[in-house]
Amino acid sequence: MPPMDSTNELTFSSADAALSAKPSEIEREVLGLFEQYRNPLLRYGLSFGISAHDAEEVVQEVFLSLFRHLQLRRSRKNLRGWIFRVTHNLALKQRHANQKSLNRMAADGAVAEEQFDPSPNAEEQLSSEQGRKRLLAVVQALPETDQDCLRLRAEGLRYREIAEVLGISLGAVSISLTRSLARLMRAEGR
């Protein structure tokens, strides 16, 4: 940093703000959507078994694509579905590029080993962790489309949006979710 006294520091900060070009309306919109959907998209990306770094790169690329999409005045219909669909495609591509295992169990299993929420009651903690692992094991044994449906629904997507992201019918989404929940309930003895 250059030498400066406190007066200069203040002067420079406000000058920086003036110097920097004001973000365009589209930039602001894209940044707003990034704030809203970055974490859900990262979770969805991670569920493909790619690393956090790769998932972050995917999400960055998604929002740059969104910027271009909006700049070219393309359809604004169902932007959330569009964002998730591009994430889905890029994450698949990344996974393929990485030549990683298609088995998501490995990635999630490793995390399950690492992440242990501290709780005052050791027995409850153990039981909770076992339950979580059991549940995840059931999910990971589901067909890939069923897993995707569950995860997209968990991120708040409506059936119509899920259908668009995965390229399946509305009825198929409903059947997939019902089938998955039935398996999860059976695993829990319900």
Added chain:
Amino acid sequence: MLGEDQQLSEMHLSDEELLLAADGELVTGRTAQVQAHLAACWDCRARMAEIESTIAEFVRAHRRTLDPQLPPIEGPRAQLRAELAQLSSQRETGSWRGWCQLPAARAAAVVLLICCLAVGAGWFFGPPHKLRESFYEAWHDGWSGASSGNLASEQGAIPNRSLTPGATRSVSIGEVCSMAHEEVVGEVSTSLRQEVFREYGIRNPRADDYEIDYLIAPGLGGTEDIRNLWPEPYQSRTWNAHVKDALEERLHEMVCAGNLDLSAAQRDIAVDWIAAYKKYFHTAEPLSVRSDLMQPDLMRRAQR
């Protein structure tokens, strides 16, 4: 005889319908019947509760597994902001957007035309950095030389543009901003330093007279290329190497904070770094260099 509506409302609901109801995805007209049945049927309400409970368990497991892996948002947000600003500025100069909008056939025709013109000008088969170099030369050519003011008293502070037009590599904002300090500072090899001195006709340079400096710093995407290096006077001058170092750090910070487009930083420092200093520090004269910044371990690229 029961009416059709009554029959429908008395039949137990399937899991699929219960889930559709829970998700608010029932078709219009069926919602009221399902609600009426649920109000009357404990079995279906109990099943609905199990479904809801399973959903809650899944969401909890999903979040607890993945959330700890999510890095903080601040860095990625700054990176995206900077990339968007860069894309916007490119668009303003009419580069990529125009291309994207071109139909494929027209785009191909334009590419062909440009290639033909480039080959005709003996331009296309030059060294890889030639295009970029020409670009910087064009900047220099557009510069009147008067922008820095007292150039006569600052001979050597601005490089000879024909020898040092500036050279950069293709680099992303993320790469620039994640560079290790050593990479940002950049060390010039002894042989290259000697070559630069020879190029500028400086024989037996004194140890504390010059720094072989990057015109465009590595931290701003500049390369270790003789076209990007020149002997910058160190001592007894107003606009010396220490002052330029301060400018480079300032531009790097601004680029990484998303407050300045990387290409604008490269252009400004390559065209006239003194004018850039005045512009970005808002001063006609260099600010005094703090004594702690003059310590050898913090001195950037001090060449002896």
